Amino acid sequence: MSMSTSSPEAVKKLLENMQTDLRSLSMECKKKFPPVKEAAESGIVKIKTIAARNTDILAALKENSSEVVQPFLMGCGTKEPKITQLCLAAIQRLMSHEVVSEAAAGNIINMLWQLMENGLEELKLLQTVLVLLTTNTVVHDEVLSKAIVLCFRLHFTKDNITNNTAAATVRQVVTVVFERMVAEDERFKGIVEQPPPVQGNTNRRSVSTLRPSAKDAYMLFQDLCQLVNADAPYWLVGMTEMTRTFGLELLESVLNDFPGVFLQHQEFSFLLKERVCPLVIKLFSPNIKFRQGSSSAASPAPVEKPYFPICMRLLRVVSVLIKHFYSLLVTECEIFLSLLVKFLDGEKPQWLRAVAVESVHRLCVQPHLLRSFCQSYDMKQHSTKVFRDIVNALGSFIQSLFIVPNAGNIYCTYTPLPHSSPAFVVGGSGTGGVSGTLTTQAAFEYRGTWIPLMTVSVQGSAKATYLEMLDKVEPPSIPEGYAMSVAFSALLDLVRGITTMIERELAAEEEAAAEFREAHPDQEWKPQPGAHLVWEEMVNACWCGLLAALSLLLDASTDETATENILKAELTMASLCGRLGLVTPRDAFITAICKASLPPHYALTVLSSNAATLSSKAYSIQGQNVQIISPSSESHQQVVAVGQPLTAQPQGTVVLTAKNIQCMRTLLNLAHCHGAVLGTSWQLVLATLQHLVWILGLKPGVGGALKPGRAVEGPSTVSVFYNLCIELVFIFLSSRYLDDVSLHHLINALCSLSLEAMEMAYGNNKEPSLFAVAKLLETGLVNMDRIEILWRPLTGHLLEVCQHPNSRMREWGAEALTALIKAGLAYKHDPPLAQNQRLQLLLLNPLKELSNVLHADIRQKQLECVLQILQSQGDSLGPGWPLVLGVIGAIRNDQGESLIRTAFQCLQLVVTDFLPTMPCTCLQIVVDVAGSFGLQNQELNISLTSIGLLWNISDYFFQRGEAITQELEREEEALQKQAQEKGETLNRPFHPAPPFDCLWLCLYAKLGELCVDPRPAVRKSAGQTLFSTIAAHGTLLQQPTWHIVVWKVLFQLLDCVRTSSTTADKEKIESGGGNILIHHSRDTAEKQWAETWVLTLAGVARIFNTRRYLLQQLGDFFEAWEVLLNHIQSAALSKNNEVSLAALKSFQEILQIVTPVKDSDKAGDALAAMGVPPVLIDPLSASGPGRPLVRSDSLLERLTRYNGAELQAPPPGEESALEDSALWWSAWNTWYRMGTDSTRPPTGPTEKLSFIPSQPFLTALIQIFPALYQHIKANFSMEDLKKLGVILHGAVSVPISSDASPFILPSYTEAVLTNLQEAVLTALDVLQKAICVGTENLQVMYPAIFEQLLLFVEFSCKPPQYGRMETKHVANAKYNQIQLFAPAEWVALNYVPFAERSLEVVVDLYHKTACHKAVINEKVLQNIIKTLRMPLSLKYACPSESTWKLAVSSLLKVLSIGLPVARQHASSGKFDTMWPELANAFEDFLFTKSTPPDNLSIQEFQKNEAIDVEVVQLISTEILPFANFIPKDFVGQIMAMLNKGSIHSQSPSFTEAEIDVRMREEFSKVCFETLLQFSFSNKVSTPQEGYISRMALSVLLKRSQDVLRRYVEDERLSGRCPLPRQQVTEIIFVLKAISTLMDSLKKTQPENVDGNTWAQVIALYPTLVECITCSSSEVSSALKEALGPFKDFMQPPVSKVQNGES
DSSP, rough: OHHHHHHHHHHHHHHHHHHHHHHHHHHHHHHHHHHHHHHHHHHHHHHHHHHHHOHHHHHHHHHHHHHHHHHHHHHHTOOOOOHHHHHHHHHHHHHHTTTOOOHHHHHHHHHHHHHHHTTSSSSHOOOOOHHHHHHEEEEEEHHHHHHHHHHHHTTTSHHHHHHHHHHHHHHHHHHHHHHHHHHHHTTTOOOOOOOOOOSSHHHHHHHHSSOOOHHHHHHHHHHHHHHHTTOOOOSTTTTTOHHHHHHHHHHHHHHOHHHHEEEEOHHHHHHIIIIIHHHHHHHHHHHHHOOOTTTTOOOSGGGGGGOOHHHHHHHHHHHHHHHTTTOOOOHHHHHHHHHHHHHHHHTSSHHHHHHHHHHHHHHHHHHHHHHIIIIITTTTTOOOOOOHHHHHHHHHHHHHHHHHTTTTTTOOBOOGGGGGSSSETTTEETTTTTTTOOOOEEEEEEETTEEEEOOOSSSTTOOOOOTOOOOOOOOOOOOTTTHHHHHHHEEEEEEEEHHHHHHHHHHHHHHHHHHHHHHHHTTTOOOOOOHHHEEEEHHHHHHHHHHHHHHHHHHHHHHHHHHHHHHHHHHHHHHHHHHOOHHHHHHHHHHHHHHHHHOOOOOOEEEEHHHHHHHHOEEEEETEEEEOOOOOOOOOOOOEEEEOOOSOOOOOOOOEHHHHHHHHHHHHHHHHHHHHHHHHGHHHHHHHHHHHHHHTTTTEEGGGGGEEEEESSSSHHHHHHHHHHHHHHHHHGGGGOOOOOHHHOOOOOOOOHHHHHHHHHHTTTTTOOHHHHHHHHHHHHGGGHHHHHHHHHHHHHHHHHHSSSSHHHHHHHHHHHHHHHHHHSSSOSSSSSSGGGHHHHHHHHHHHHHHGGGHHHHHHHHHHHHHHHHHHHGGGGGGGGHHHHHHOOOOOOOHHHHHHHHHHHHHHOOOOOIIIGGGGHHHHHHHHHHHHHHHOOSSSHHHHHHHHHHHHOOOOHTTHHHHHHHHHHHHHHHHHHHHHEEEOOHHHHOSSSSSHHHHHHHHHHHHHHHHSSSSSSHHHHHHHHHHHHHHHHHSSSSHHHHHIIIIIIIIHHHHHHHHHHHHHSBBOOOOOOTTTOOGGGGHHHHHHHHHHHHHHHHHHHHHHHTTTTHHHHHHTTHHHHHHHHHHHHHHTSSOOHHHHHHHHHHHHHHHOOOOOOOTTSSSSSHHHHHTTOOOOTTTTTSSSSSSSOOOOOOOOHHHHHTTTTTTOOOOOHHHHHHHHHHHHHHHHHHHHHHHHHHHSSSSSSSGGGOOOHHHHHHHHHHHHHHHHHHHGGGGGOOHHHHHHHHHHHHHHHEEEETTTTTEEEEEEETOOOOOOHHHHHHHHHHHHHHHHSSOOOGGGGGHHHHHEEEEEHTTTOOOOOTTTOEEEEEGGGGGGGHTTTOOOSSEEEOOOHHHHHHHHHHHHHHHTTTOOHHHTTTTHHHHHHHHHHHHHHGGGGGGSSHHHHHHHHHHHHHHHHHHHHHHGGGGGGGTTTTHHHHHHHHHHHHHSSOOOOOOOHHHHHHHHHHHHHHHHIIIIIIIIIGGGSHHHHHHHHHOOOOOOHOOOOOOOOOOHHHHSOOOHHHHHHHHHHHHOOOOOOOOOOOHHHHHHHHHHHHHHHHHHHHHHHHHHHHHHHHHOOOOOOHHHHHHHHHHHHHHHHHHHHHHSSGGGHHHHHHHHHHHHHHHHHGGGGGOOHHHHHHHHHGGGGGGGGOSSOTTTTGGGGO
């Protein structure tokens, strides 16, 4: 009871009102109805009494309500409208104050019933009943039922208003009955009741268990069922009529409003099962059996035709039943749902299908209900797959709308006119021929069927149109597109509902899992399996139908929003399937989106194969096939882009519409937001995107992002492109949020896409699709933080791409790979790379792998990458250095210059900037790499520069020696340990040497390799560097390491060079490159190798020279020395002048080693004590091609640090002398071998002659001897001297080549010695001096030296032969000019000066040694004379005039010294053989067979004659006076000679030629005088001598007589003509001879003159007188002189007796 009705004011008012009502009533009834009047008045009294007596007035009123109400009931009974109205109002007032008792209520109802039956105040009645029932609960049972029946009765009156009001009242009353029950339940809540007895069959018995209100409700509901079923009611007694439609509406409202009642009370549940469901099923039957078009007018059972109002209400009831009581009515619902599905059939009437679709829509917005269906039916065995069927039915329904436009259907088949084609533009409406204001209606269009789309309900609510048409009796006509629109909404709501529900539950589960893991980190989370099974079943049940329907709708949609919704549904489903791990449905949905993104009928294998598996499944829904329809492609869509399809074979263009782009957007969205669930279907997504990107012509740019590759037109298109590019980027950016597995899926998909692109790009040079490669790059870049997990597949694939024959493809592969490597190294990893070596090596490894790719462009990229890495991360590469260096060094000669140049830039950068930052263990690799650049043959400059780098590297080693040593030794220890643990030996090059030394050895070995490079310039540079480095930094090496340097580096190098040089090609090299001229001295490989050999040998020799002390402490120095000498020898004997000469220079160099002076006050004292020469580094070689050498600490410190320990002072003198002498003798032997081999003349025929040693070579060779001799003179034997002689002789005899002769031969004006000849003489001079100061036993060598020199003297007249070789001799200096241009190949030297100088030496030497025993014993003088005899006898025929002159003067000098010695030793007989030799020499000279040249001037002749005179004078002073010491024969020979000289010109056989010869008058005179002097001398020792003189005189006189006579005769005969000049001269000579004779006779003792002689002299006189007649004045004067002395005979004769003769 509300406060408003029970407050004192209200009560007071009530009492007043009641009294007023009663008064009014009594007034009205005063006349007509007195009983009523009385009752009213007594009523007033009654009320007053109650009010006066009771405190609780209302309770008292209620108690007496029967009496209080009585007057009003009586008033109603009057049936007077006015009174009735007044009474009803009063009764209502009482009711509203709840002061009506049960009894009173019964009375009131009875009274109302009467009014009803009388048809009075119907609306007031209804109002009264309503008030009575709603204000209190006093009415029960029969009274209640009577009240309800009363309302029902009023519903069926003739009056429309009454009917409608009654209907409303009935509804309200029914609601009140149930509300009372709910309230009653609420009151008794918590009170434990007796369990109800087991229910029987009848409803009657069951009622006993219910409480009052519940019982009423039960009875009411039961009767409603009875009534709808057209049965009599049990409780609502008095019902006269009832409609089924109204009954169904009431049932529906009760079921809908009070589901709790039925669910909580078994009795009610029983009613539902037993009464309601059977009833519904029964009422449905006409609809089930009906087929549209099957009934005709003549049908016998027209009743069976479906009736719209009932059918529609039944569906509403069914909806409620399913919604609220599904759990109670599982089986029944299965039937209902199956029916519902059947109503969607195409054969059903359109209105039925429409309401069925609306009902289905109602289910579709209840995902939990759908889930229950799935659990109860689909997941049970042997049960209808209800949920699946519903979805399939919807799909099938949608398809049927497109496919079967039936006769009874009102859809039109419609082809739009061109101008009305739906203008659908991304980002704006209206283009083309359509005005901007027109917006096309949304619709679906498929194969000519056009279905408009209308807005039917708000998303997620199923607001029905036809299910609400409760007032319609006839089926309504349904507008076109309505059913489609509802079905479409249902479909979308279904998807939205299911996915949202499942995703919410999934999220909750994930949250729980996370919490669990937090609480129990050690345990594994196990989800409830049930939930997952349901979700999976739901998806499995519905996806096929959904996909079929959605694909079809997507294809048919012409509306952007509709398309968007469909795509969203497909996307959501795909994502959900992905999350649940349902691969097939996921891929199917994705495939659908992909296909829709591409142009129609676009051939894309990935998609078609996937679609094939789907389309093979046709879904049967109650005999109807649901086909997955292929796209129709007839939709009129705006074209956004035209492009090329991505195929191997060229095809035409394809068109992308706005819808394709919209689908592509969805695809991008899918990839962006749901990447984690895509798994293997990344492949589909990416393949499609790739094709789209290709068609749109997007090309990858930096970092893999795509940019439009061609110009795009129109502002809308530009924004489309721009947005797509951005969205594409976002997909891959969001890959950073994927878990590892998903990321792998993405990478795998990209890789397989890329493989396809590669396949396609084989064999043609078409532009390839770079989408996959670009995206691999993008994905890698955004996932740097976990790059390790995807690095291998990523880079592995990109490496394959790099090997692709298509250049564009390769280029991008390399671009991607290098970009990733650079990014990976630059990324701030945690832990940083410096502490994560494994990762760093992993990142760098692909860079190394790139070296296996043979394409130049890839190598270029690789190197650019290395350069950038060095520039950005060079300092932090650490353990990555070997890889990086490996890449730089991976050069091949087929790579071409530019690549090698780039690689070399990297190396230069490393050497200049990074040596200090890399681990020392990598230094060896740097050396190797630098070496490999030296060895490449593409670019000479790089080879040369790399040698320079090696120098810089060596410099670095030198400066950082200590640090490097320490680090390397630490490393070595670690390695040693490892090796020991494994039981292996440590394996590294040059092992026993310490690690730092090994580094040097590697450097030397590398330079050594370069020293034998095929290119001369490289060899030269490498050689210089190698020797400079060893010279500059060799001090750092430990002593034992030197052993390796000598044997493994230097000698090995020499061997290689020697081999290469001796086998080098002698072909002339044509000038290289057209513009480079090659000097003739380098125009064959052989000559170029010669240069190398020279350099190498010189370098090694220099090292031997400067490091001698160090090397001598190695045990095998002698062997090394021998090897070196052997090399020098083979070089010297090589058939190349340059090499041979250089070999000698090296030989000289190593022989100049001088033991340092050990002066204690010298600066180098300490060094000297260790045996180190004070200057260790040759100043020339100290700073090599690199920078000047920087000394970080003093040399002394370094030496003591490195080898102080092993170095001892050199051993005491004798030992080292011994050692030295062995070395020197070894050197002598080498020298001897070189000399012998190089000067041995050729034996074969001259044509085969290949090589003749050059003059400089021979000179150098000979010049070495003096220095060498100083060291070996102690043991130099005669044998050795002979060896030397052979060599000297051989050397001098070697001819020179005609083209070299102008440089070596002195010009004809000067007669000088060549260097070689000088050297030969110097050598002999050295020897001779040594002998001179040497011991006695040395002096036996003098004769040998004389012999050697005399041999040389002979050359003046008889140049030496060189084998059988033809040579032109340069004879007289005067002919030199002509000779030089003679065509001979070889020219013998002008030996004259040499011979002459030798002669001078001989004279000189003889001067010193004439008295030496050996000289006397070995007949040196005789030999000298014998040798001189040759030039003397040749005289004018000598090649040079000076020769015989010198010979004469020398002879004179020698004799002046030698003759006294000879006389002194006359008795020993040692000189016996000399005299005849001397006589012959005089004879040959004075009476030479050669004639003087014609051009000899008088002065010259006189000079020559003077020389002859000198000889005669020598005879007269040195020989004849000592005749008694001289053999007789000799004296005889001399006399004969003088005789001959004196009468020389009176040869009896005068020929013209002889007359030509000038008379040597002076000579004859001297001879004559000498002859006479000795003829008439009293010293004649033997008569024989006198006889010789006498005989000679008589011959002379006789010849004179003849000449004179003939002259006189000729004169007379000739008459006037003068006689020939010769004859005149002759006569003059004879005359002079006579006068000379006369003089001599005068001076001589008379007793010495033979009488016979006198007779002959006197006999001349008459003949002389006869001559006086001659005409010549010259003759006359001579005659005068001749006749003059005769006066001495003019004396008286003496008697003959006086003479002692008869």
